[in-house]
Amino acid sequence: MTATNLKACIDIGGTKVAVSLARGDGLELLARRSEPTVRTGPPEALAVQVMRMVDQACAEIGVSPASIEQAGVASCGPFVRVAGMVEIAAPNICGGIAGPARGLPNDWRSVPLEALLRQRFVRVCVANDCVAALQAERRWGALQGVDHCAYVTWSTGIGVGLCVDGHVLQGKNGNAGHAGHMFVSDNDDALCGCGNIGDVESLVAGNAIARRFGVDAATLLGRAQAGDTVAAARVGDLCRVLGRALYNLVVTLDLQRISLGGGVFWNHRHNLLPQLRSHVTGRCGALTTGCELVAAGLGERVGDYAALAVLDAG
Numbered sequence: 001m002t003a004t005n006l007k008a009c010i011d012i013g014g015t016k017v018a019v020s021l022a023r024g025d026g027l028e029l030l031a032r033r034s035e036p037t038v039r040t041g042p043p044e045a046l047a048v049q050v051m052r053m054v055d056q057a058c059a060e061i062g063v064s065p066a067s068i069e070q071a072g073v074a075s076c077g078p079f080v081r082v083a084g085m086v087e088i089a090a091p092n093i094c095g096g097i098a099g100p101a102r103g104l105p106n107d108w109r110s111v112p113l114e115a116l117l118r119q120r121f122v123r124v125c126v127a128n129d130c131v132a133a134l135q136a137e138r139r140w141g142a143l144q145g146v147d148h149c150a151y152v153t154w155s156t157g158i159g160v161g162l163c164v165d166g167h168v169l170q171g172k173n174g175n176a177g178h179a180g181h182m183f184v185s186d187n188d189d190a191l192c193g194c195g196n197i198g199d200v201e202s203l204v205a206g207n208a209i210a211r212r213f214g215v216d217a218a219t220l221l222g223r224a225q226a227g228d229t230v231a232a233a234r235v236g237d238l239c240r241v242l243g244r245a246l247y248n249l250v251v252t253l254d255l256q257r258i259s260l261g262g263g264v265f266w267n268h269r270h271n272l273l274p275q276l277r278s279h280v281t282g283r284c285g286a287l288t289t290g291c292e293l294v295a296a297g298l299g300e301r302v303g304d305y306a307a308l309a310v311l312d313a314g
């Protein structure tokens with residue numbers, strides 16, 4: 001196999017990093033691998049991890065790492081720019097933002113990414129993971145042909161990508177869509193990695209569920225599904241907070257459809273989707289009638305295709 005038309009697709013989340021190689025203009029993703037996101041060592045550790053995983057993917061299919069010239073990165077945000085290059089200042093990776101109470105094993109305030117990848121690859125495109133997922137869903141998934149839409153991930157954190165009038169919103173630092181950090185409560189048991197107390201992410205994200213209720217999200221959702229009334233009430237409360245956030249997006253931006261994915265949502269989407277819909281449908285009907293909440297068309301692969309969409313869009 002010649003490697004000249006292979007591209008690295010890199011998906012960086014608060015819990016996992018996934019890397020795969022895309023061939024040419026096709027949708028076939030090769031040598032996919034996934035690891036827990038590095039959160040210890042120097043701030044450069046994350047970029048080092050990503051480049052090692054690309055090397056390992058190349059070794060798996062027998063191509064020279066030097067022949068990979070393009071890298072598309074879909075990463076959780078927010079981003080900050082240092083000398084024009086994207087660094088990741090993500091609350092679920094950088095422990096220095098909220099301080100020791102958040103419990104992350106580092107004091108990073110941001111991690112360099114784009115500058116280090118540019119030393120290795122000829123072309124690097126970095127985008128917010130949910131903006132990239134939105135582009136992937138618009139191109140190949142559940143948002144095809146929809147000009148007023150959002151992609152929302154319910155995962156380690158809460159992320160959003162937004163499109164209005166056919167334009168994908170970016171913002172001054174590529175951070176448009178960080179609706180997970182909207183304030184919704186004075187609840188003081190909810191410290192977000194961004195430092196806020198009582199924002200959406202601090203209340204309902206996967207990391208928040210574990211810290212607030214002492215069980216991980218999968219366990220809580222599994223108990224709710226099995227009929228545990230305490231767990232079901234907690235899940236109902238989570239859906240009320242996130243459902244209201246979705247409603248707020250719909251009425252603010254006049255959206256037609258929201259596609260949802262993410263590790264917390266995906267395995268329990270049949271239970272969660274109707275509950276989320278109940279907080280949108282029928283409220284302020286002139287603004288919400290006809291707006292649909294749907295599961296991501298690209299399913300669990302949305303992150304991989306998001307990284308590919310970054311290169312196509314860039």
Ligand SMILES: [Zn+2]
Nearest residue numbers: 181192194199
């Ligand atoms: Zn926050």
